[in-house]
Amino acid sequence: MTNDIYALMRDHVLTALRAIVPDLPDDIAARVEVTPTRDQAHGDMATNAAMVSSKAARQAPAKIAAGLVAYLGEAPGIAEAAVAGPGFVNLRLDPSAWRALIPAILRSGESYGDSRTGTGVKVNVEYVSANPTGPMHIGHCRGAVVGDALANLMAKAGFEVTKEYYINDAGAQVAALAWAAYWRYLQAIGTTLTEEEFSNEVPGGLQYRGEYLIPIGLALAAAHGTALATPDLGVAAPAGWIDLVRNFTIDAMMTEVRTDLAQLGVQQDIFSSERALVASGAADTTIDRLAADGLIYEGVLEPPKGKTPDDWEPRPQTLFRSTQFGDDVDRPLRKSDGSNTYFANDIAYHADKIGRGYDILIDVLGADHGGYVARMRAAVKALSGNKTKFEAVLCQIVHIMRDGAPVRMSKRAGSYVTLSDLLDEVGKDAVRFTMLTRNADAQMEFDLDKALAQTRDNPVFYVQYAHARCRSVLRAAAEQLPPASITETALAEVNLDSLDAEAEQTLIRRLASWPRTVDAAALAREPHRIAFFLYDLASDFHMLWNRGKDDATLRFLQQDQPERTLARLALVTATAVTIRSGLAVLGVTPVEEMR
RNA sequence: GCGCCCUUAGCUCAGUUGGAUAGAGCAACAGCCUUCUAAGCUGUGGGUCGGUGGUUCGAAUCCACCAGGGCGCGCCA
Numbered sequence: 001m002t003n004d005i006y007a008l009m010r011d012h013v014l015t016a017l018r019a020i021v022p023d024l025p026d027d028i029a030a031r032v033e034v035t036p037t038r039d040q041a042h043g044d045m046a047t048n049a050a051m052v053s054s055k056a057a058r059q060a061p062a063k064i065a066a067g068l069v070a071y072l073g074e075a076p077g078i079a080e081a082a083v084a085g086p087g088f089v090n091l092r093l094d095p096s097a098w099r100a101l102i103p104a105i106l107r108s109g110e111s112y113g114d115s116r117t118g119t120g121v122k123v124n125v126e127y128v129s130a131n132p133t134g135p136m137h138i139g140h141c142r143g144a145v146v147g148d149a150l151a152n153l154m155a156k157a158g159f160e161v162t163k164e165y166y167i168n169d170a171g172a173q174v175a176a177l178a179w180a181a182y183w184r185y186l187q188a189i190g191t192t193l194t195e196e197e198f199s200n201e202v203p204g205g206l207q208y209r210g211e212y213l214i215p216i217g218l219a220l221a222a223a224h225g226t227a228l229a230t231p232d233l234g235v236a237a238p239a240g241w242i243d244l245v246r247n248f249t250i251d252a253m254m255t256e257v258r259t260d261l262a263q264l265g266v267q268q269d270i271f272s273s274e275r276a277l278v279a280s281g282a283a284d285t286t287i288d289r290l291a292a293d294g295l296i297y298e299g300v301l302e303p304p305k306g307k308t309p310d311d312w313e314p315r316p317q318t319l320f321r322s323t324q325f326g327d328d329v330d331r332p333l334r335k336s337d338g339s340n341t342y343f344a345n346d347i348a349y350h351a352d353k354i355g356r357g358y359d360i361l362i363d364v365l366g367a368d369h370g371g372y373v374a375r376m377r378a379a380v381k382a383l384s385g386n387k388t389k390f391e392a393v394l395c396q397i398v399h400i401m402r403d404g405a406p407v408r409m410s411k412r413a414g415s416y417v418t419l420s421d422l423l424d425e426v427g428k429d430a431v432r433f434t435m436l437t438r439n440a441d442a443q444m445e446f447d448l449d450k451a452l453a454q455t456r457d458n459p460v461f462y463v464q465y466a467h468a469r470c471r472s473v474l475r476a477a478a479e480q481l482p483p484a485s486i487t488e489t490a491l492a493e494v495n496l497d498s499l500d501a502e503a504e505q506t507l508i509r510r511l512a513s514w515p516r517t518v519d520a521a522a523l524a525r526e527p528h529r530i531a532f533f534l535y536d537l538a539s540d541f542h543m544l545w546n547r548g549k550d551d552a553t554l555r556f557l558q559q560d561q562p563e564r565t566l567a568r569l570a571l572v573t574a575t576a577v578t579i580r581s582g583l584a585v586l587g588v589t590p591v592e593e594m595r
Numbered sequence: 596g597c598g599c600c601c602u603u604a605g606c607u608c609a610g611u612u613g614g615a616u617a618g619a620g621c622a623a624c625a626g627c628c629u630u631c632u633a634a635g636c637u638g639u640g641g642g643u644c645g646g647u648g649g650u651u652c653g654a655a656u657c658c659a660c661c662a663g664g665g666c667g668c669g670c671c672a
Contacts, residue, residue, distance in 0.1 A: 033611095033614095035611065035614085036611075037615085038614090038615075038616085038617090038618090039615075039616075042615070046614080046615080048613090048614065051614085051652070051653085054652085061652070084615075085614085085615050085653090086614085086615085086652050086653065087652075088614075088615070090615095131672065168672060171671085171672070172671075172672085173671080173672065300669095301669050302669095303669080304596085304597075304668045304669085305596045305597060305668095309669080312669080314669095315669080315670070317669070317670065319669095328597080328598060328668090329668090329669090331669085332669060332670065334670085335669090335670035336669090336670050337670075339670085341669090341670065341671090341672095342671070342672050343672095346672090366666095367599095367600075367665080367666055367667090368666060368667070369666095369667085369672085370598090370599055370600070370666060370667060371598075371599075371666080371667035371668060372667085372672095373599080374598080374599085394599090394600075394666090396600085396601090396665080396666085397665090397666090437608085438607095438608075439608090439609090441600065441601080442600090442601070442608085443601085443665075444608095445607080447607095453634090454634045455634070455635090456620070456621090456634090456635080457607090457620050457621055459620090461634080462620095465632090465634075468632085469631085469632070472631070472632065473631060476631055477631090513611080516611070517611075520611055520612080521611090523612085524611095524612070528609095529609090529611085532608095532609060532610095532619090535609095535619085535620090536609095536619080539619080539620095542635095542636090543636090545631080545632095546633095546635080546636055546637085548630080548631070549628085549630060549631095549633085549635095549636070550627095550636085550637085552630080555630085555631055556631060557631055593632090594632080594634075595632090
């Protein structure tokens with residue numbers, strides 16, 4: 001049983017259409033939709049059924065529409081059906097059909113809007129997946145929030161969702177991290193080396209000079225004394241310490257990452273380690289699998305046209321025929337020195353996910369990885385026999401703004417570098433909501449002042465305030481009415497006939513569109529639509545509230561009219577429930593009051 | 596040079612996957628506060644949906660080309 005009134009009406013329309021066009025093809029039926037009208041003058045909903053089916057039926061749209069009108073005019077809950085424009089059928093519902101939604105919402109609670117659209121489809125959403133080489137910064141934050149909200153959204157739409165983090169704990173970056181931690185260790189035990197002298201000993205030079213590694217160095221010193229250095233406290237042979245230091249540092253960094261994620265309200269189901277994958281030989285196994293299908297060869301790539309790197313020279317590499325699966329060029333899996341590329345490991349990782357039986361793999365990536373998507377899609381196609389779908393959600397850059405000016409991403413004091421700093425100032429809920437007020441694939445400005453402002457142009461506040469107002473009304477009601485009469489269960493039974501004001505109708509219609517908003521947003525992989533829905537819902541509610549300022553008879557609590565009051569409390573409660581349902585998708589905690 | 600993304604009101608952005616007269620906030624203008632929370636509210640003005648063609652009953656949405664912006668382009672991740 002669905003709570004989506006638009007889906008219910010679509011069923012009616014399809015039944016009617018099949019009566020008129022008996023051999024209606026499935027693909028045509030799939031295109032039939034029932035949507036809210038933009039303009040109330042056109043009724044409550046409209047369907048394109050006549051226009052869509054006209055060719056298959058070999059009948060004029062107007063004629064089919066007339067048939068639909070005759071049929072639908074008799075359907076339960078429909079007050080009026082009419083042909084309009086080029087063949088739309090406009091429907092006006094009985095007010096009681098709209099109101100019937102309120103008890104349905106109250107009975108569903110926060111599960112209102114859940115759907116079965118994704119039932120039986122296993123989805124893996126991979127997000128954040130940062131190098132564990134330092135604390136999380138703002139660049140990671142958007143991906144974390146978008147990925148988490150997308151996973152919640154798809155779960156609400158019925159998909160079987162796994163949230164996953166891929167730890168990039170293999171490769172050169174992590175080796176550099178180990179060296180950087182080792183430097184802090186040497187400092188902790190009192191080395192006489194200068195930073196530059198040390199850097200000269202490091203392959204590629206010292207990276208990661210941030211102070212966040214100092215505690216790691218101290219901890220290593222406490223645990224191992226001077227055992228990891230030469231007797232004169234200099235650089236010992238890496239073989240004697242690098243594994244130990246790297247593992248210790250990665251563990252510490254990941255602990256910090258998990259703390260940051262927890263503060264952001266992100267809880268992932270699985271953390272997969274690239275290093276464990278490499279150690280298991282999965283990359284080579286995967287390359288062998290591709291080779292068995294004839295998709296691997298030794299070759300030399302052409303330099304990119306128009307932009308030949310200065311140091312370019314042709315070198316033979318192990319290549320994957322990704323062009324057979326829609327990529328632009330074949331991609332290297334082994335470097336010219338024979339070691340595996342990051343891509344090779346990542347293919348192996350995706351092969352692992354395919355092996356776990358997912359139907360859809362979604363990677364939430366930074367926009368600078370956009371060029372990576374085609375090759376990964378090709379690899380997933382090749383490895384799954386085209387059964388597993390690969391999708392990427394790209395997150396564009398976020399510019400942090402304060403006082404109308406961009407906040408530099410430098411490590412100087414006063415600048416925001418880490419996620420933790422941002423959370424301390426703005427708070428989890430404002431960070432999450434604000435990050436979701438733009439399409440992920442559009443650049444966004446994060447205005448620190450606005451995120452904290454208590455005004456209408458701060459969506460976080462505006463939505464939270466709407467919820468707080470709902471709760472405020474209910475608190476006031478609890479002082480006038482028996483508590484048992486205003487529970488969700490009790491309110492689901494009250495007579496709602498008195499809900500006839502226009503602003504009330506508008507609000508009910510908005511509540512009614514929640515399930516279809518969830519479905520559409522989940523299918524489009526666009527969690528930001530939920531934020532916009534909530535803003536619109538809040539707007540409708542505030543509008544209704546404000547009507548009560550001009551006209552006292554429109555206030556929710558009417559002392560002398562208990563039945564009307566209960567009906568309005570049912571509407572208010574349904575609004576609060578729906579707001580909570582939406583905030584839950586975004587991972588934002590609803591507030592009870594604002595003082 | 597090639598690929599991907601973007602271009603909608605003065606500004607920041609939506610636009611229900613091709614539907615009817617393109618929407619919201621801010622800014623501007625005109626009104627409004629004895630109140631269930633004015634932490635605001637009501638109303639008005641504001642558009643060649645970057646441009647030109649095409650596809651069809653119908654295009655901001657799909658296709659082609661052009662202009663402008665962003666990202667990427669072998670052995671980084």
